[in-house]
Amino acid sequence: MDIPYTIQERPDTGLYNAKVGIWLFLASEVMLFGALFSTYIVLRVGSFNWMPGRDFDLNIPIGTFNTAVLILSSMTMVMAWAALKIPNFTMFNLKIDHFDWFRIFLGLTILCGLIFLGVKSFEYYGKFHHHHFPETHTFYAIYFTLTGLHALHVFGGMVVNAYLFGRGACTALVTVALTILYMAIFGPMHDTATGGGAAFIAGAAWLGIFGLPLGIFFLAVLIWKNNNSAEMWKSNPERLTNRVEVSGLFWHFVDLVWIFLFPVLYLL
Amino acid sequence: MDTITKEQPHHDAKDAHHDPMPFWRKYIFATDHKVIGYQYMFTAFFFLLFGFGLVMLMRWQLAYPGRPLPVLGKLIASVLGDSSMPGGIMVPEFYNALGAMHGTIMIFLGIVPLAFAAFGNFVIPLQIGSPDMVFPKINAASYWSYFVGGVVMLASFWAPGGAAQSGWTSYTPLAVIAPTGQTLWIIGMVFLITSSLLGAINFISTIIQCRAPGMTWMRLPYFVWAQLMTSFLLVLAFPPLEAAGIMQLMDRLAGTSFFLPEGLVVAAKSNVIAGYARSGGGTSLLWQHLFWFLGHPEVYVLILPAMGIVAEVIAANARRPIWGYRALVFSTLTIGFLSFIVWAHHMYMTGMGSRISVFFQTTTVLISVPSVLLLTCLILSLWGGSIRFTSSMLFAVGFLPMFGIGGLTGLPLAFNAIDLFLHDTYYVIGHFHYVVAPGTIFALFAGLYHWYPKATGRKMNESLGKLHFWGSFVCMNCIFAPMMIQGMQGVSRRLYDGGATYLLAEPTLHWNIFMSMAAWTLALFQIPFLINFIVSMKLGEKASDNPWEATTLEWSTATPPPHGNWPTLPTVYRTAYEYSVPGAARDFTPQTQPQE
Incomplete structure (x- = not known):
């Protein structure tokens, strides 16, 4: 016997199962970030000489830009869902299919996520460059903890969206992330070790010359060919639409957390 | 799944699953809620025994401080190295690790997985008439996350400096500057929190979405209500601990000072003064607030599923409806709400201020009202019943006074003036162990004896069950009642020698050997249970689909229930506990029987 209401809504609750699940998960996420925001308040109120974020070298224009990027991504996320949900969806009178609109908007959402994380890494790099670490000051401690945890959530949302874009895109995203993580962790290590620097550079060059084009080729093939969503769109369109809605709810939540984070850390 | 849409005859344990699923799909990476329930049960039982073993070691040190433990001591020293029990004599750090890990393992790896996850997984879909949990794969992920958390916790015993000792x-701040075991503790906790979160979301979604036709909210068995409230507590209370864990991890690894006050100086073991020059501005109280924000709802996570099990067992064995079903339900909801605003009663001694203490004292006294209502309803349910004293009923009835003692001894602790004296003494240990050990664990045994026939098709042996009950009942009281006496004498709970070098403890010191003997005897009385549990699977008396003549839905399906639970979804026509209805044909009317 199949589990009821996986796709259709239950009449008395008006919800399908996954929607109940994601809202409960978001409730727990509210408690998680709520605890960290409470920590921020307790630390700030209990401090004799709190230095707000704007007195450190937090860059408000960059933060504003990132806020705009995330809000834009929330909009494209809704459009991706609408493209699947609204019958005969199209824009600008273009003769583009539902599903292609969906992939365009979802692709834009993922792109916005990438831009956000890129800008965030740039900001982190600046902090580290000026020797500002979590241990430097309690403000930086809460700054790195909150933004780091938020960035993890952004990445999580991107992985799910990439999976909905097509399984290949998900694999590509995770592969690239693991590579960057590897470089970030082992790069500096090799650099400082005696004689390790040369070996690391040689390895990186080897990877760059042969690995990178090959990798990009394979990733492109993966993204193009491995498209489970297109299959589901044909066999079970409602299920795909629901998945996009659930993923979208999480994405909006992540966006919302940032909308609180930005003024609290950068402006107040 | 589709194989069971055929009408199925009576089942034997062997051919319950018609699908030719390979062993590893069916039992290892299972998605069937019943199998995941069994997985949880076996793993949690292992951890319960393991955690009990840890405290039996501690009791040796408390009864005979500084004396080498024969045979076993040398064995432990050879496995864990000289930082544990060199020559069989326990070192203080190892004693602390045993204490910390006993608590952690019993609560997060033993009772919660057994009471919440194992019973919840097995019973909830059967009682609400659902073919499975709504998210079977997430359910499996929940178990495996729990498993990994357990492995990390066990592995931490081999970490440099031993397991967590705080x-x-x-x-904090001790936990921040403790050896590596503490880091593993946090990582293990993150896995356990994830597991509980996934499980709880699954349970709530299942109860909301998958109730069978006709199963309205007020027709739900009380057990389901209890699990629903427990799930909400887990969803909302665990994340703050996760946040606190992340911050403690940052303190330990990234050099932040969320929980370290400015200019902290700590005397290290070698008497070298180590100054902790960190970024400053942290506060240890913050950790306590975040921890107890989980910690107190957690108490109700431990007790509510037990209440649910006891209600089921009492209704089926007293042959009459639960007294005050609605009162039970609304008390449970009230407890759930109030449990979020009582946490700081664990912190009267921290100097957080008397006004805050007064607030939390008030809410704590308030929460005792619905708790007493629960107990009263269950006791009144026995009134006028024709009680069958099966093993499960003995444990359920035994639960009532034990939980009563545990609850009533908690009242003095709620008042901050009295708590100043009793705080951190053995009185507190006695109090909460009465709630959790002879309380919750008895309820768990009641549940095991009760649902065993549904899971295996055979009953457990009654004589061994009664031996198990009476032995455990006497021993539990012999362990925990003397703790109250010691506590009122003022003996601190954290003394490595049990108070031997503590003048104040002198008049009550002789209880230490008595309590330790009782603890070891308690272990002996678990042997009949283990034998009974294993042997009855093959040799127990065969049970019908409804051996206890109970009304709730799980007894209306085949035994053991097949994958998917029912050939077609059952329809519910009546409330959960229609026992001894005047004019009815039998003294029980199943929920699936249509109204006349």
């Missing part, structure tokens, strides 16, 4: 509460 108590199950991991109070």
Whole structure:
């Protein structure tokens, strides 16, 4: 016997199962970030000489830009869902299919996520460059903890969206992330070790010359060919639409957390 | 799944699953809620025994401080190295690790997985008439996350400096500067929190979405209500601990000072003064607030599923409806709400201010009202019943006074003036163990004896069950009642020698050997249970689909229930406990029987 209401809504609750699940998960996420925001308040109120974020070298224009990027991504996320949900969806009178609109908007959402994380890494790099670490000051401690945890959530949302874009895109995203993580962790290590620097550079060059084009080729093939969503769109369109809605709810939540984070850390 | 849409005849344990699923799909990476329930049960039982073993070691040190433990001591020293029990004599750090890990393992790896996850997984879909949990794969992920958390916790015994030593509460700043075991403790906790979160979301979604046709909210068995409230507590209370864990991890690894006050100086073991020059501005109280924000709802996570099990067992064995079903339900909801605003009663001694203490004292006294209502309803349910004293009923009835003692001894602790004296003494240990050990664990045994026939098709042996009950009942009281006496004498709970070098403890010191003997005897009385549990699977008396003549839905399906639970979804026509209805044909009317 199949589990009821996986796709259709239950009449008395008006919800399908996954929607109940994601809202409960978001409730727990509210408690998680709520605890960290409470920590921020307790630390700030209990401090004799709190230095707000704007007195450190937090860059408000960059933060504003990132806020705009995330809000834009929330909009494209809704459009991706609408493209699947609204019958005969199209824009600008273009003769583009539902599903292609969906992939365009979802692709834009993922792109916005990438831009956000890129800008965030740039900001982190600046902090580290000026020797500002979590241990430097309690403000930086809460700054790195909150933004780091938020960035993890952004990445999580991107992985799910990439999976909905097509399984290949998900694999590509995770592969690239693991590579960057590897470089970030082992790069500096090799650099400082005696004689390790040369070996690391040689390895990186080897990877760059042969690995990178090959990798990009394979990733492109993966993204193009491995498209489970297109299959589901044909066999079970409602299920795909629901998945996009659930993923979208999480994405909006992540966006919302940032909308609180930005003024609290950068402006107040 | 589709194989069971055929009408199925009576089942034997062997051919319950018609699908030719390979062993590893069916039992290892299972998605069937019943199998995941069994997985949880076996793993949690292992951890319960393991955690009990840890405290039996501690009791040796408390009864005979500084004396080498024969045979076993040398064995432990050879496995864990000289930082544990060199020559069989326990070192203080190892004693602390045993204490911290006993608490952690019993609560997060033993009772919660057994009471919440194992019973919840097995019973909830059967009682609400659902073919499975709504998210079977997430359910499996929940178990495996729990498993990994357990492995990390066990592995931490081999970490340099031993397992976590800062108590199950991991109070800062000590926990921040403790050896590596504490880091593993946090990582293990993150896995356990994830597991509980996934499980709880699954349970709530299942109860909301998958109730069978006709199963309205007020027709739900009380057990389901209890699990629903427990799930909400887990969803909302665990994340703050996760946040606190992340911050403690940052303190330990990234050099932040969320929980370290400015200019902290700590005398290290070698008497070298180590100054902790960190970024400053942290506060240890913050950890306590975040920890107890989980910690107190957690108490109700431990007790509510037990209440649910006891209600089921009492209704089926007293042959009459639960007294005050609605009162039970609304008390449970009230407890759930109030449990979020009582946490700081664990912190009267921290100097957080008397006004805050007064607030939390008030809410704590308030929460005792619905708790007493629960107990009263269950006791009144026995009134006028024709009680069958099966093993499960003995445990359920035994639960009532034990939980009563545990609850009533908690009242003095709620008042901050009295708590100043009793705080951190053995009185507190006695109090909460009465709630959790002879309380919750008895309820768990009641549940095991009760649902065993549904899971295996055979009953457990009654004589061995009664031996198990009476032995455990006497021993439990012999362990925990003397703790109250010691506590009122003022003996601190954290003394490595049990108070031998503590003048104040002198008049009550002789209880230590008595309590230790009782603890070891308690272990002996678990042997009949283990034998009974294993042997009855093959040799127990065969049970019908409804051996206890109970009304709830799980007894209306085949035994053991097949994958998917029912050939077609059952329809519910009546409330959960229609026992001894005047004019009815039998003294029980199943929920699936249509109204006349």
